[in-house]
Amino acid sequence: MRTALVAVPWVLAAAVAWGGGTTPEAPQPTPARNAIVFIGDGVDDHQLTIARNYLFGASGGFSFDAFPYRAAARVLTVLESDPGIPEYVGDSASGGTAIAAGVVTSRGRIATRAGDGRPVPTLLELASEAGKWTGIVTTSSITDATPASFVAHINRRYCQGPRDMRPTATDSRCLQALKANGGPGSIAEQIAASDVDLLLGGGYRHFDQPDESGVSVLSQARDAGYRVVRDAAGLSAAAGQPGKLLGLFGDDTLPVEWVGERDGRATSVAFEADGSVIDPASFGCVDNPEFGTRPTLEEMTAFALERLEQAPDGFVMMVESASIDKQAHQGRPCGQIGETRALDEAVRVATAFQARHTDTLVVVASDHGHAAQIIPWPSLFASRPDAQYPPGKVARVRTLEGGVMAVSYGTNATYQEEHTGTQVPVFARGPGAAGVHGLIQQADLFGIVQRALGLD
Amino acid sequence: MRTALVAVPWVLAAAVAWGGGTTPEAPQPTPARNAIVFIGDGVDDHQLTIARNYLFGASGGFSFDAFPYRAAARVLTVLESDPGIPEYVGDSASGGTAIAAGVVTSRGRIATRAGDGRPVPTLLELASEAGKWTGIVTTSSITDATPASFVAHINRRYCQGPRDMRPTATDSRCLQALKANGGPGSIAEQIAASDVDLLLGGGYRHFDQPDESGVSVLSQARDAGYRVVRDAAGLSAAAGQPGKLLGLFGDDTLPVEWVGERDGRATSVAFEADGSVIDPASFGCVDNPEFGTRPTLEEMTAFALERLEQAPDGFVMMVESASIDKQAHQGRPCGQIGETRALDEAVRVATAFQARHTDTLVVVASDHGHAAQIIPWPSLFASRPDAQYPPGKVARVRTLEGGVMAVSYGTNATYQEEHTGTQVPVFARGPGAAGVHGLIQQADLFGIVQRALGLD
Numbered sequence: 001m002r003t004a005l006v007a008v009p010w011v012l013a014a015a016v017a018w019g020g021g022t023t024p025e026a027p028q029p030t031p032a033r034n035a036i037v038f039i040g041d042g043v044d045d046h047q048l049t050i051a052r053n054y055l056f057g058a059s060g061g062f063s064f065d066a067f068p069y070r071a072a073a074r075v076l077t078v079l080e081s082d083p084g085i086p087e088y089v090g091d092s093a094s095g096g097t098a099i100a101a102g103v104v105t106s107r108g109r110i111a112t113r114a115g116d117g118r119p120v121p122t123l124l125e126l127a128s129e130a131g132k133w134t135g136i137v138t139t140s141s142i143t144d145a146t147p148a149s150f151v152a153h154i155n156r157r158y159c160q161g162p163r164d165m166r167p168t169a170t171d172s173r174c175l176q177a178l179k180a181n182g183g184p185g186s187i188a189e190q191i192a193a194s195d196v197d198l199l200l201g202g203g204y205r206h207f208d209q210p211d212e213s214g215v216s217v218l219s220q221a222r223d224a225g226y227r228v229v230r231d232a233a234g235l236s237a238a239a240g241q242p243g244k245l246l247g248l249f250g251d252d253t254l255p256v257e258w259v260g261e262r263d264g265r266a267t268s269v270a271f272e273a274d275g276s277v278i279d280p281a282s283f284g285c286v287d288n289p290e291f292g293t294r295p296t297l298e299e300m301t302a303f304a305l306e307r308l309e310q311a312p313d314g315f316v317m318m319v320e321s322a323s324i325d326k327q328a329h330q331g332r333p334c335g336q337i338g339e340t341r342a343l344d345e346a347v348r349v350a351t352a353f354q355a356r357h358t359d360t361l362v363v364v365a366s367d368h369g370h371a372a373q374i375i376p377w378p379s380l381f382a383s384r385p386d387a388q389y390p391p392g393k394v395a396r397v398r399t400l401e402g403g404v405m406a407v408s409y410g411t412n413a414t415y416q417e418e419h420t421g422t423q424v425p426v427f428a429r430g431p432g433a434a435g436v437h438g439l440i441q442q443a444d445l446f447g448i449v450q451r452a453l454g455l456d
Numbered sequence: 457m458r459t460a461l462v463a464v465p466w467v468l469a470a471a472v473a474w475g476g477g478t479t480p481e482a483p484q485p486t487p488a489r490n491a492i493v494f495i496g497d498g499v500d501d502h503q504l505t506i507a508r509n510y511l512f513g514a515s516g517g518f519s520f521d522a523f524p525y526r527a528a529a530r531v532l533t534v535l536e537s538d539p540g541i542p543e544y545v546g547d548s549a550s551g552g553t554a555i556a557a558g559v560v561t562s563r564g565r566i567a568t569r570a571g572d573g574r575p576v577p578t579l580l581e582l583a584s585e586a587g588k589w590t591g592i593v594t595t596s597s598i599t600d601a602t603p604a605s606f607v608a609h610i611n612r613r614y615c616q617g618p619r620d621m622r623p624t625a626t627d628s629r630c631l632q633a634l635k636a637n638g639g640p641g642s643i644a645e646q647i648a649a650s651d652v653d654l655l656l657g658g659g660y661r662h663f664d665q666p667d668e669s670g671v672s673v674l675s676q677a678r679d680a681g682y683r684v685v686r687d688a689a690g691l692s693a694a695a696g697q698p699g700k701l702l703g704l705f706g707d708d709t710l711p712v713e714w715v716g717e718r719d720g721r722a723t724s725v726a727f728e729a730d731g732s733v734i735d736p737a738s739f740g741c742v743d744n745p746e747f748g749t750r751p752t753l754e755e756m757t758a759f760a761l762e763r764l765e766q767a768p769d770g771f772v773m774m775v776e777s778a779s780i781d782k783q784a785h786q787g788r789p790c791g792q793i794g795e796t797r798a799l800d801e802a803v804r805v806a807t808a809f810q811a812r813h814t815d816t817l818v819v820v821a822s823d824h825g826h827a828a829q830i831i832p833w834p835s836l837f838a839s840r841p842d843a844q845y846p847p848g849k850v851a852r853v854r855t856l857e858g859g860v861m862a863v864s865y866g867t868n869a870t871y872q873e874e875h876t877g878t879q880v881p882v883f884a885r886g887p888g889a890a891g892v893h894g895l896i897q898q899a900d901l902f903g904i905v906q907r908a909l910g911l912d
Contacts, residue, residue: 045500046879049877049878052530057542061895065528065895066895070526070528070894072521072526074505084858085858086509086513086855086858088830088861088862089830089832107836369502369829373825373827373829373876373878374544374545374825374876375545375867375875375876376545376874376875383626388871389868389870390868392846392866399542403542405544410864410866411846411864412847414842415835415842416837418831418832418836419831419836420502421830421831422505423504423508425501425528439517439522
């Protein structure tokens with residue numbers, strides 16, 4: 001369901017259901033039969049606050065705010081050139097690899113070790129070996145860094161499809177993964193050859209390409225048993241049909257659910273002739289007309305759970321809301337808010353599933369922090385004689401509770417906003433969830449899920 | 457103890473003591489006899505990560521990271537002109553008032569309601585009425601917003617001493633608090649007339665002033681039974697002496713413990729003649745020579761606990777590390793890191809006390825978020841042909857584990873950095889601590905402490 005701007009019933013229902021607090025649940029026995037790992041790409045305390053202020057106002061919260069277990073996860077990354085030296089800001093590749101495979105690696109790497117590049121087994125691979133079904137659901141291309149970290153092993157996240165493997169003037173690092181060079185091929189080729197039972201997301205164009213031998217990755221996937229669907233009707237038709245399923249609902253990243261009114265986004269501050277600051281026009285959030293009739297993250301998650309529920313020995317699924325990050329890079333708060341809401345709606349589906357199947361571990365994690373900050377508008381120092389304003393871009397978002405929230409994007413002056421190095425929140429419920437407590441390292445999540453499932 | 461830059465034994469000891477995880481403790485019976493409320497001014501997930509990266513590297517944490525209970529607290533503020541309308545960024549006055557008195561108020565207000573200005577009773581006042589001893593320890597002036605929120609009631613945080621009550625060209629709002637106008641006087645005057653048993657911090661100059669009738673606030677304090685001390689020797693001499701104690705160890709905010717090498721702080725990015733970005737010089741953190749021999753926050757906390765331990769019916773104390781905020785305003789990461797360390801050292805003292813007196817609730821809270829963000833350096837987009845750099849100021853801090861952490865301050869282009877509106881972390885242990893769980897509102901902390909002490 002997608003509806004922006006007005007206080008529609010789901011807002012009220014959510015606020016009531018949330019209830020404003022949690023009580024600890026008793027730790028539940030492991031092993032868990034199923035695990036659902038959500039990743040909000042670029043989620044940190046600040047990005048959550050921005051979305052919650054808009055969606056729920058002062059008196060409500062996300063479904064996962066009420067989960068019985070929460071932790072802060074440290075995001076660790078190392079230099080590729082010297083894996084003994086820490087870097088303090090990660091990306092979706094290093095963060096995804098930490099969660100999927102339990103190792104601290106360098107930025108850009110997909111389930112491989114920094115330095116020597118050795119591949120590391122992922123939760124989905126371990127689950128598959130143990131006879132569980134596996135699934136990936138994302139709003140990005142399924143070849144993008146986060147989903148790739150659960151299914152592929154490669155040195156560069158950018159080697160998404162066969163065409164990306166060609167060397168450029170400055171980068172020939174995909175070459176070593178070419179099949180002709182003894183490698184596993186691009187991420188799309190690795191997905192086509194994988195055991196993952198269900199993948200839903202974007203990225204059609206990375207599959208609609210011939211590999212080195214001239215065979216398209218789509219053909220490879222079909223030959224390996226995947227049924228390929230490209231729209232909501234195709235997805236519906238696949239319901240109840242056995243076999244592996246590859247749903248590609250867009251060429252690359254899927255369109256976001258919400259945009260700002262009048263394309264509202266962060267802009268540089270403008271000034272009156274006397275040098276005083278002009279308030280940027282405020283805006284609310286509205287449905288993105290480009291979203292179309294493709295399935296939402298909530299609908300993909302519901303479909304996936306209905307299918308994976310049939311697994312005789314349980315399943316492991318990763319669900320990503322990818323464009324919280326991508327919209328933050330672009331200074332688009334309504335995009336961030338709508339995609340955080342999409343995450344929450346998908347988590348609600350999983351929580352309802354978990355209520356029926358209490359042997360399911362649900363984790364809501366993040367790969368790294370992001371740029372957006374709520375700032376005072378006007379400035380705390382507005383009474384000074386000189387103009388007081390942020391040096392980067394700012395957006396003023398009208399909230400449903402009648403306030404105006406100013407969001408600053410101040411990490412890059414010339415192009416896209418940067419990731420940040422803050423610790424990120426993690427939420428969990430179900431068997432094994434008690435490990436999500438206190439201060440952990442992001443890579444600990446791998447072991448927490450692995451142990452909960454008895455895959456260690 | 458103050459020692460910066462080198463990996464001295466306390467770092468190792470702390471890392472060992474912390475141990476990298478926590479286990480939930482069983483909820484302990486209430487009422488608690490004592491409560492110690494720490495406030496890290498301007499602390500949020502990001503500021504904690506900056507300090508932890510420097511102090512402990514990847515494998516250690518703060519004492520409070522291992523507390524059994526943690527929550528995210530929403531920081532709520534409202535417009536003074538219309539208290540029904542939310543603002544999304546607080547200050548130390550509204551945040552201090554939320555924690556001390558349990559109400560959501562407007563920025564700048566000290567334990568009074570937005571709009572009508574009605575005073576609201578504070579935790580320290582309720583404790584005192586119930587026969588408990590009370591204390592305030594801070595690295596700011598004890599008349600500053602956070603400590604004031606626990607002991608005074610006034611419409612403007614800036615009405616710190618008698619001289620501040622005079623109207624200026626643009627602001628006459630302190631006038632209504634003048635005693636001649638039937639008010640309670642400035643914050644310093646209210647402290648002098650208060651029941652608080654012990655106050656340790658800065659702010660001598662706000663007391664060394666005559667009030668409207670020509671009597672200095674210091675004299676008022678002495679007449680009301682306060683022994684006034686001004687240095688470590690005076691504090692030592694007061695040990696074991698009965699009666700109320702006012703320790704003023706500086707004229708205003710106390711000097712911070714650490715500074716950057718060569719006065720290292722965030723600066724605007726500079727460029728080579730060809731337009732490429734010049735890496736700002738990296739620096740470590742060193743002892744601030746201006747700190748002198750005055751007592752540290754850790755030492756003040758230890759002194760206060762030794763004294764309050766004698767209270768026949770228990771005590772309530774607020775301990776603030778104030779300059780995490782003030783140094784963030786100025787773009788000084790080493791100041792932030794050193795004062796976060798000071799907070800941690802003081803919490804360690806309280807945790808040791810709590811181990812001996814398990815009927816003590818310890819809470820570590822924050823009043824609002826702040827500007828500093830860890831960013832990648834060079835930029836994630838450094839391979840682009842145009843220079844990629846943050847629009848605000850940046851500092852590059854050399855960490856003890858051998859990395860370089862870039863910290864961006866991008867919220868104000870012309871003066872001091874701004875507060876931010878992120879949710880903030882809260883940590884708790886001891887009887888009643890189980891209320892610090894999930895997502896709470898900052899003002900809920902008042903009720904959590906009040907109920908834990910049986911003061912409701």
